[in-house]
Amino acid sequence: MGVRGWITAAAGALALTAGLVAAGPQASAAGLTQVTGFGTNPGNLSMYAYVPDSLPADAPLVVALHGCTQSANDYYAHSGWPTFADRYGFAVVFPQTSSANNANNCFNWFQPGDSARDRGEALSVRQMVDAAVSRYGSDPGRVYVTGLSAGGGMTANLLAAYPDVFAGGAVDSGLPASCADSVTAAYTCMYSPPDRTPAQWGDLVRSAAPAGTTSWPRVAIWQGTADTTVRPANATELRDQWTDVWGIGQTPSRADALTGGTTRTVYDDPSGRPAVEVYSISGMAHGLAVDPGSGPEQCGTPGTYYLDTICSSYHTARFWGLDGDGGGEQPGTLPAPTGLAVTGTTATSATLSWNAVPGAASYTVLRGGTRVGTTASTRHTDTGLASGSTYRYTVTAVDAAGAAGPPSSAVVATTTGFTPTCHTASNYDHTVAGRAYAEGGRAYARGSGQPLGLWNTFTTHTLQQTSPGHYVIADSGCPA
Template sequence: MGQPHPPPRAPKGRHLLEGVRRWITAAAGALILTAALVAAGPPASAAGLTQVTGFGTNPGNLSMYAYVPDALPAGAPLVVALHGCTQSANDYYAHSGWPKFADRYGFAAVFPQTSGANNANSCFNWFQPGDSARGRGEALSIKQMVDEAISRYGSDPGRVFITGLSAGGGMTANMLAAYPDVFAGGSVDSGLPASCADSVTAAYTCMYSPPDRTPAQWGNLVRSAAPAGTTSWPRVAIWQGTADTTVRPANATELRDQWTDVWGTGQTPSRSESLPGGTTRSVYADASGRSAVEVYSISGMAHGLAVDPGSGAEQCGTAGTYYLDTICSSYHTALFWGLDGDGGGEEPGTLPAPTGLTVTATTGSTASLSWTGVTGAASYAVLRDGTEVATTTSTTYTDTGLTSGTAYDYTVAAVDSAGAAGPASSTVTATTGGFTPTCHTASNYAHTVAGRAYADGGYAYAQGSGQPMGLWNTFTTRTLQQTSPGHYVVADAGCPA
């Protein structure tokens, strides 16, 4: 047996699970509850946000608040927005930016609210099966709110979407898994994979070092939570800051693996692009070329919801605690869902994927490629590790400025005269010269002492890649492959070197 599970290092703000810590340490809990009451503010009562009562049996003991633009026609979409810990419905309404887009695009917004009676720090209980499974507890209360909104506002049952921050993000993922027949899409902001935890202890593990399951294992958790025979799934956006120490960025990777497996798209993005606020958007398209899963990685952002205060068309929200001034996530999520009326996502090009992509040569800093031309192509987009690095009219390309001894994955897409890129080619891997990969199997403690990993909060992470390795002790053994100087990846399934 390994060492006992260590208490997690307290992150700044202690946002996601401060409430559950009270159940572990009573003295600290009294201080946390006081801070939560200050942060949450008064109950939702802002103009335009109205409490709705009598929406069902409400087994999860939640409160329902709604914002409905004036003269909203029947058949409009519906968005459900879940706040984070220490927050309230009014807090999320005032900061997230969703009311702005409800007015612009014409949809009703429901803001569920939990309380200290459910969780000491007003977190949605995403880690409790009795509250997060289909037909149970808080999950059922949220479903009943959807039913009430459809009946009361005439919302379109085929265009219901759900989003949430932190604990609300964890509950969002669970709702998407449990009710794929209810939600057409979702957005998990600084949240956790569906069914990642079933206890307080497991919740901490998910936050700081999520289980390194295969995509199929993550996908199976969704399939087992959904009604038997489900074949249609919600489209999922995943938002994550790279500097989040409360919900580690590895959660976004596991979320991506989970939902791309459900959709059957694979884990290599169809295309990537840069957005404001240091944001990289990676798109995973379905078989028809339509965006099914999108990952928004925000460089340097800590734990919170991405907002961009201002009056611009792409701006929204108000900065504050756990509302971070970077980019308006609500705007881009609304576009992804198609709330602006274009059906959601970008229309793919109609040209077929190029064939015959091969690596023709490599040096210590370059990789040369060639492929078979596509009739009607005006140009070709070259993608390295899922991100577009060049556009060329030729059927050859040499990528420069690469790191020696490093493996890079390349795909190519044909671009038509209108600038629309078609599906990407099959992937080829080019490994630059100048470095010989090596394999190392040892305990996490030994890896750390040798400089192949680093310890943080009682857990070990691979040096360079930052991949989670589990508990930092002498009893947990992992295999690491050094793919380039100072860069290691977990290779327990087999080390090619």
Template sequence: MGQPYPPLRFTKSRRLVAGIRRRLTAAAGALALAGGLVALGPQASAAGLTQVSGFGSNPGNLSMYAYVPDALPAGAPLVVALHGCTQSASDYYAHSGWPTFADRYGFALVLPQTSSANNANSCFNWFEPGDSARGQGEALSIRQMVDKAVAQYGSDTRRVYITGLSAGAGMTANMLAAYPDVFAGGSIASGPPAFCANSVSTAYTCMYSPPDRSPAQWGALVRSAAPAGTASWPRVAIWQGTADTTVRPANATELRDQWTDVWGIGQTPSRTRSLSGGTTLSEYDDASGRPAVQVYSLSGMAHGLAVDPGSGPDQCGSTGTYYLDTICSSYHTARFWGLDGAGQEPAPGSLPAPAGLAVASVTDTTASLRWDAVPGAVSYEIHRGGTKVGGASSTAYTDTGLAPGTAYGYTVAAVDASGAAGPVSAAVTATTTGYTPTCHTASNYDHTVAGRAYKSGGLTYATGSGQAMGLWNTFTTHTLEQTAPGHYVVADSGCPA
């Protein structure tokens, strides 16, 4: 990939300081990262790759690109693919092999793109709490791209997957933890465990010498990032070269520990087998006997994404900087997710997706939906955030017990007489009324870890309002009032809540 993780993040509103720090970061990155500085790849413009605008508020300042095979039917899966540092969406599109399988297996492909305006080396800011936590920054921008793709291409919200390389892998791990209700599976190529770092310095620690935490400690980071009460987790593939000196192989072990703990399974493989390209695959089954976690260890491979150019059915991609000729990782990942039609996810029923889904009304704690009837449907499934929350025998449904002042995404699927649910509808968003402010008194460090604040240049700023809070440490304490979802203000003089 491009420069793997040189990662100073520049707050977008501080352009003058950013210009100075960008030059310093580039110099530091050249010393710290293996392989030297690689020129930024071209902006996404490859044939078949289209830029998509208007996908939401885009708080992370990202660009959305998509590749959609001709005549793709509604209800097809969706794959989100994140490039590495100094790369672009078009670079990843051209080398990774994912378009080949989008054509072969039939799914939409979304490629988010960051830029030097966000990070000096165009890395996704996986190590910044304000960019990687649920509902914030770049993470929220990627989530909004998923919603846009579902609405525009009719993608099945039950079959949305995410993959990434290096810095893109770091963001992938965080997205899987923060949005387990959105992603059915993920693939982390040469990346660190979810929420391993919360600053530039800890990012380098994770890359070169990840903390040797217990599986339970790693798993706790995922559980704390996910919505309360989450009980269903994505299936995760981990790809790691044994000769990687940029993201050390120990990261794969810690990732294995993290996701097997989340699934409640042990760290002893259910089976191990050899694949081409010097690859050893270890699989860890869930209680039903299906692989929940896979670890691909590539003997002698350095830092990069595994590709295997050629015309064979299990070959893909093209070589380049950080695209290494070993084995086609995209092929094996697609099969692990069941995108080939023979794998893990059940095929949807034969009824079409309901049309006309709309929000009829909302209160502080409820959202009422309505949609058009589907001929032949005996009932309907209602999904909130990709998870089934109820059923209805008519074309209306009211979801209850919601939080005030919060946005919820909904889709609906028709169920036939055999009990099979068809593809889901286009998504709609319902935002409940009202909001109950809450107050939080803690150190700047703890505020940042909790996502109520973010760190930039050793200083701390309140999430949402951007108010300055002083040094990022455990000795400076402030009270923050949450006045709206994802928005905090300093309330040291007294918190009304």
């Protein structure tokens, strides 16, 4: 079956690429204008743009990608992005695909020929960005991309392929970057995403980006807990992927409750700015979160796969700093400390030392990307650790104004001793807790790789952790 025609055969089964909403009219609403001649357009996409009146020079630019069988006009009319383009002063580009590319007008997020750097649809989007920067005088350092479902999958791939183009992104009900490279893999990603380690997910981004990339986009992840089209596990894998790319670990800096049953979990970079945010919406199915109304935090129009919960566009715009606050504190200018080393460990502590940085008023110690200490000296002991466990540390230098510079190179400390533990749970709960991993619909014990059977909530096993990260089946009795 040809790449362009696979969706017809999968209709009804692969909702991400087959039937998000009935196709709306072509982009022709007042304010939305088609732009032609924006480049060689190897991905055969159409470019539409919304540009507020009196747009200032060097304004930000947002690229918004629709879902399957949607159009640029559909996303323009429902998503709420024009509201904030008017309020905060930025242009919005709405790329549009067609049935010539994909039977149901889906962006081909699962095809490397369309989602890799300088290839196919991805290159067409890049050319739209260049055209918009030239036409509207947009700031090339403040370009952002967002997308729903298939558009969300493409968004993640664009962030990985073009970290030098996009300062931030928002993946709405979407997939991790490079999760799929075929139709078959797309099914797996949607319903049972591979349970890769954060480093493995991060490596997929690093391999897609230009060699030597050190600056990464800030990423917002939106996911409904009742989504049966793109399973909520995708949000976890996305979080693992982008926190690893940032080198900040998977321990949240903080969490808070928002409207619409939404929990926001924030992962700060070493300077204290949010680098990754995860928005989990309780009970929301597959779609884009909107909140119709005239309030300052409301936006959008409800419809099929536009779900009345919370205005995701408002919170995403604020996360990116489009409201004028810059998205948080600016990083300091001090260099990263050098010579970070582990000078000693016990069963519950790790002692670190590093070289002094001229001009530093203090130093922040981070364990797995989370602050665990501040000191004026070049030595710190981190306590309260688990025995026989491995921890990753970095250190930043903080100036007199309280601004932290970039993190040092990481070191790994392993505490002494180990106490075996036993855990009885379903295969699903074992994978969520990190004691097992899922592959091809089946679960396997992490470390030993012993097969546990079907990956579901009904099959139960007892696992014994015999060493850090290594589990074996102990159904007949767990001596620990």
